[in-house]
Amino acid sequence: MRRWNGWGDESVNVELPESAIEFLKNELGPGNKPQDISLDKALSNVPASRLPEHQLINTDPLERLRHAVGQSFGDWNAIRSGTIPTYPDGVAFPLNEQEVRELLQFAKKIDAHIVPYGGGTSVVGHLAALKGDKPTITVDVSRMNKLLDLNEEGCLAQFQAGIKGPDLEAALQAKGFTLGHFPQSFEYSTLGGWIVTRSAGQQSLKYGRIEQLFVGGEMETPVGSLEISNLPASAAGPNLREFVLGSEGRLGIVTKATVKISPLPEMEQFYSAFFPTPEQGMAAIRKIAQQGIPLSMMRLSLPEETISTLTMAGESKVLTLLDKWLKMNGVNEQKCMLVYGVTGSKKSVKSSLYQAQSIIKKYKGVLVGTKPGQQWVKNRFRSPYLRNSLWQEGYAVDTLETATTWNRVPETIQSIESALREGLQDINENVFAYTHLSHIYPHGSSIYTTYLFRIGDDPDETKRRWEKLKKAASEAIVKNGGTISHQHGVGTDHRPYLENEKTKLGMEMIRSLCHTLDPEQRMNNDKLI
Amino acid sequence: MRRWNGWGDESVNVELPESAIEFLKNELGPGNKPQDISLDKALSNVPASRLPEHQLINTDPLERLRHAVGQSFGDWNAIRSGTIPTYPDGVAFPLNEQEVRELLQFAKKIDAHIVPYGGGTSVVGHLAALKGDKPTITVDVSRMNKLLDLNEEGCLAQFQAGIKGPDLEAALQAKGFTLGHFPQSFEYSTLGGWIVTRSAGQQSLKYGRIEQLFVGGEMETPVGSLEISNLPASAAGPNLREFVLGSEGRLGIVTKATVKISPLPEMEQFYSAFFPTPEQGMAAIRKIAQQGIPLSMMRLSLPEETISTLTMAGESKVLTLLDKWLKMNGVNEQKCMLVYGVTGSKKSVKSSLYQAQSIIKKYKGVLVGTKPGQQWVKNRFRSPYLRNSLWQEGYAVDTLETATTWNRVPETIQSIESALREGLQDINENVFAYTHLSHIYPHGSSIYTTYLFRIGDDPDETKRRWEKLKKAASEAIVKNGGTISHQHGVGTDHRPYLENEKTKLGMEMIRSLCHTLDPEQRMNNDKLI
Structure with missing residues (x-):
């Protein structure tokens, strides 16, 4: 069972090693014990629903509590402490686009707001119910989780957009394919959520961001269905896919999505290296990217992260040995750990590795084999x-x-x-x-x-x-x-800063799209823009 | 001097070999001699300008004739025969964004239309003056052709958007870089034109389409300047770059653009192979793309194009030998020629070539070395x-x-x-x-x-x-x-079919952007949408 007030499954606890707690005590002082409320207390805070009955909508307090927040720090603090400001009046679990349409019509009829809900993993405040007199219906798409079509020859797969990362990969890997999209939220986040928040997976260096993987699909909007056809490329005016990407529920609910898939790679390996300074590490990864050397991921930890990662790992003996060895090779306090992955055919992996390692060595990086890389893979979603x-x-x-x-x-x-x-x-x-x-x-x-x-x-x-x-x-x-x-993404947490990025005129352009598809402003208001 | 009524420089004539003319006579019958009009006659057709005087605007009939059409077949037939339906009332050659702004203000003041003009190479009807009572000012950006900034470390270059392909490449190559964008119109087309028509260069397999190369920039619109900042990626809502890409002059005039550049490759080679059938050729190039083998281009000619390319080349002795050799290897009438390029470091070129050729051979392709590839490079813009x-x-x-x-x-x-x-x-x-x-x-x-x-x-x-x-x-x-x-792109020639691709709702979304930035519908009306 998923935690109601935290990350992940209740049965999974990732313990902190003693060394990590010591480290934090040194840096921050002793921890302040939290004042968490119980589930019973939390449920008693959920107000009465203002929604009339509807067969697709569940007004049970537990569902409404579970859907009241995402995973932003503000959300976390609120659910733990019992200070959630707003709750949805009901949660719907549609099975298909017809039911999504029915819910949008119902919202119009009763003048309610809609909050689309994918995996509930937003860390920037996408999921809160609206303040004010109008009720909020949260539309949880998690039951829309089917593989609809697999075009093996053309490397395309169509899914219902509520499918979660592990289910999507399982469906594809059973047929010899992968999407290759692995954000840290992978366990719970959904294909539709990735699309509307412009998600980037850990191996985007090889597979691309979701922008490069999303080919076409369908979105239900308050003024009708928007269909985007599957085209490998088009020069025919503005690209509608790009209006859906990053729309954060403001324009509608994505119900189906076709994505580019890749044949499962022959092999995949993760390696590690340490650079003497951040400058050398950055120069090396920049060079590798600019030369287009086909690695599948790079992650360069700066000195503080390098030290804290090694400390959190808790294996002090190994660390001492590693440190000694690095020092012998000119890598000291300013050390930066690089984890890098190669994914593909044996031939291409060999060639990529050779090219990347030549550059790493040129910038005085010390190759340390696969151990820290394997550690990273093991913990990538932890x-x-x-x-x-x-x-x-x-x-x-x-x-x-x-x-x-x-x-x-x-x-x-x-x-x-x-x-x-x-x-x-x-x-x-x-x-x-x-x-x-x-x-x-x-x-x-x-x-x-x-x-x-x-x-x-x-x-x-x-x-x-x-x-x-x-x-x-x-x-x-x-x-x-x-x-x-x-x-x-933007959500509520980044909303005050969006105009700095988009400019006033850019904001007006985005707003004009919102007005066109959602003239009554029913869709996820207060988020994004 | 550029031809006033055809493609390219007047001094350049690409002669047809006798064999090609014979071939066409066989296929189509003897040619019908055209009834072209003289430049003097064409100039006498240009009506009086309806524009009041403005220091930035030239109302000379020759400039107005030269800017009346692009290179679509309809344009070509009209200018050759003296049947151009509309002429701009004047042509402006702004030097910078201030002058573009001044022209937009002047258009508003006198209630005129604006047609933005890059290299005049559109083949789908982007450049015609508007019908009706309002005058048209064509804004030719070709004098906005400066390199503004070169960030060598970060592989970014900012140009004024009117710069033409050869000037842009010369400026970059002098510093050891390339944009790598080579559409067939390269000699005359402009950076801004590429952006607003979503151009794809011949080596997009390596460098990407212009969508992947355009990072940020400025567009002057009737309601103000739209600035798009240079970001490597963003999850902050819809991407404004994508509103500018493919906008075909409907939203404004792109004045500056920052593009991703690449270090000049260590080496570049073009090879060729022949497949026995289209099916085998297509399967091979599909596999190469799906495995992500980093070639820089592939071009597969189907049987009719293969035969006509070889015939047009006109070297019948070489062809007979080639045909014999191909036949010995099982490649007959249905032969399909593949030209493919490798571009990069020596090491990566070697690896890519090996991987690609393994696949070509698997699908019974016969490798024939570099000759037809070199021929293709030589003629790529001809x-x-x-x-x-x-x-x-x-x-x-x-x-x-x-x-x-x-x-x-x-x-x-x-x-x-x-x-x-x-x-x-x-x-x-x-x-x-x-x-x-x-x-x-x-x-x-x-x-x-x-x-x-x-x-x-x-x-x-x-x-x-x-x-x-x-x-x-x-x-x-x-x-x-x-x-x-x-x-x-779309222009006027593809406009009747755009709704099929975008759907009715999609068209409304695009229209809402036009209304926001060009509320008085002054910008390149009748094009795109």
Whole structure:
């Protein structure tokens, strides 16, 4: 059973090693125990539904509680502490596009809002019910999870858009294919959710972002169905796919999607290397991307993340040996760990590896084989579970991300990290922040920063700390001209900053699309724009 | 000096070999000599300008004649025969975005239409002045041709958008870079033109379409400047770049564009192979694309194009030898020529070549070395010149293109070719049509068909023949679910078919963008939508 107030399945606990807790005590001071409420208490907070009866809509308090929030830090703090501001009045689980249409018509008839709900994994506030007098119907598409068509020759698969990552991969892998889209939320997030938030998977270097994988599909909107045909490319005017991508439920509900699939690779391996400095590591990954060497992923941890990753792993003996060896090779305190993957035929993997490693060595990177890479693969979807464990110890963890051109990457990282580290100076609290680059483009990189702080004495204080840090970091991103989101989307958390990225005129263009497809403003209002 | 009524520089004539003329006589009958008018006559047809004076606007009849049409077959027939329906009232050559803004303000003040003009190479009718009482100002951006910024480390270059292909490549190659965008119109077409028509270059397999190369920029619109910042990727809502791409002058005039550039490759080679049948050729290129083998281009000519390419080349002795050799290897009448390119480091070229050739051989392709590939490179921008030569001989030539998913490629080709071949049966005229696939995607392919027919006894009859053929082929494309354009755009020629691709609701979305940025409908009306 999935946790009602945290990440993942209730049976899965990722324990923190002693060394990690010691490390955090040193950096942040002893943790503040959280004041979580019980499920019974949480259920008692759910107000009466304002919806008339409808056969597709469930008004049970447990479903409404489970769908009231996503996984943004604000959501997390609210559900844990019993301070959720709004609840959906009911949750529907349509089986197909006819039922989605029926729900949209019902919403119109009773003048209700609609919140589309995929896997509930949003970390930027996409899922809250609307404030005000009108009721909210949350439309959970998780039962729309079928493989509808597989075109093996043409490498295309059509799915109902509510299918979750593992089910989608299982259906494809059984036939010898993969989508290759592995965001950290993979276990729960859905194909439709990936599309409307412009998701990027961990191996986007090979497979592309969801923008490159989504070929066509159907979206139910308040004014009718929008069909987007499957074309490999088109020069016929603006691309409608691009209106659906990133639409965050504002234009409608994606019901079907056709995606590009790839034959399962002959082989896949993950390797690791350590660079003496961030500058050398960044130069190497930039070169690899610019030369188009076909790796399947690269992730460069900057010094603080490198140290904290190794510390969290908890194997001190191995670490001491590794450190010794790295020092002998000129890699010291400023070490940066690179994990990189090769995926494909034996021949292409060999060639890619040779080319990539030549560049790594040119920039004084020390190759350390496959161990840390294997460790990364093993844990690739486990980081979100650490939030549960850290919370129990009295620490809050959140992540944020941006992307920018190479010339701005170093100062943007520094600016974000400084904003976070100094963000709670007013109350003499430390913030521990570290960064990696994990989506590498020829002309820029994503920047992914994790930050930890002590939770407050009460939920309001915890919220205040998070909001202060989030604001400071977002302003640092905007000031440096980075995108307000490389992979998480906008939601409510990034909404105040969107105009900086899109400009006033750009916002008007987006708004005009919203008005055209949702003239009565029924769809996921307050999110995105 | 550029031809006023045809393709290319007046000094360049691409002669047809005798064998080609013989071939056409056999297929179509003897050519009908055209009834072209003189430049003096053409100038006398240009009506008086309706524009008040403006320092940026030239109302000279020669400039207005030169900017009255593009290179669509309808344009060609009209300018040759003196039947151009509309002329711009003046042509402006702004130097920068301030002057573009000034022109847009002037158009508003005097209630005029604007037609943006890049290289004048449109083959689908983007450039005609508007019918009716309002005057038209054509804004030729060719003087906006500067390199503004080169970020070598980050592989980004910013240009004024009126720069032409050769100037852009010269500026980049002098610094060791290339954009790698080589459409057939390369000699004259502009960066801004590529962007607003979603152009695809001949080596898009390596470098991507212009959609993948265009990072950010500025567009002057009737309601203000739209700025799109340079980001390597963003999940923050709909992507504004995608509103500009394919906008065909309806939303504004692109003044600056930042593009991804690549280091000049260590080496580049073009090879060739012949397959016994189209089925084997298509299976091989599909496999190569699906396995992601990093070639820089593939072009598979189907049997008719293979034969006509070899015949047009005119070296009959070499051909006889080639034919003998191919026959010995099981390649006969149904032979399909593949030209493929490898571009990159020595190491990657070697690896790509090995992988690609393994697949070619698996599908019974016969490798024939580099000769036909070199021939293709030599002639890669020369095909448009053949239109001049063929016209003199009394033959009309036009091309059309689409793209579709692999399962539909064979029947779409057959459907287009049949529509063309049978298109003039009512007057007992033959049409010669042949096809190649030149933009190969894992999930589909472009289809590029060339067709030749005899020009009519008078310009109206020539126009009637072309319109009949164009309509028949466009309907065949639409019936088969292909895009109405893979690389040429929409303009006026494809406009009647756009709704089939975009749906009614999609058209409303595009229209809402036009209304937002151009509320008075001043920008390139009648084109695209």
